[in-house]
Amino acid sequence: MSKSKSKKKRTTIGCPHCGNSSGFGEANIVNATADVLSFDEDGEPVYAGDTEIEWDSQKLNPHDPLPYRCDSCGECFAKPVPVAGCRRRKQAA
Numbered sequence: 001m002s003k004s005k006s007k008k009k010r011t012t013i014g015c016p017h018c019g020n021s022s023g024f025g026e027a028n029i030v031n032a033t034a035d036v037l038s039f040d041e042d043g044e045p046v047y048a049g050d051t052e053i054e055w056d057s058q059k060l061n062p063h064d065p066l067p068y069r070c071d072s073c074g075e076c077f078a079k080p081v082p083v084a085g086c087r088r089r090k091q092a093a
């Protein structure tokens with residue numbers, strides 16, 4: 001059995017709308033702790049104005065059905081798709 005490297009073209013993934021493969025926004029959630037000075041008479045917190053963001057907790061928002069936004073066309077999408085290395089053109093009838 002010989003190992004042969006398949007000459008697969010590197011696939012680029014990107015925007016399913018326009019094919020852009022660089023420049024995306026991702027909806028993230030991140031834990032943060034807001035400093036509370038005290039509580040008012042209604043029990044509402046009085047904020048100090050500072051919020052400490054825990055960047056290690058940053059992750060893709062699993063509740064956003066379309067968490068990616070393309071910088072090129074501005075469309076939102078759920079997952080990037082292969083956009084290059086596929087030269088087959090589908091002809092729209």
Ligand SMILES: [Zn+2]
Nearest residue numbers: 015018070073
């Ligand atoms: Zn796009």
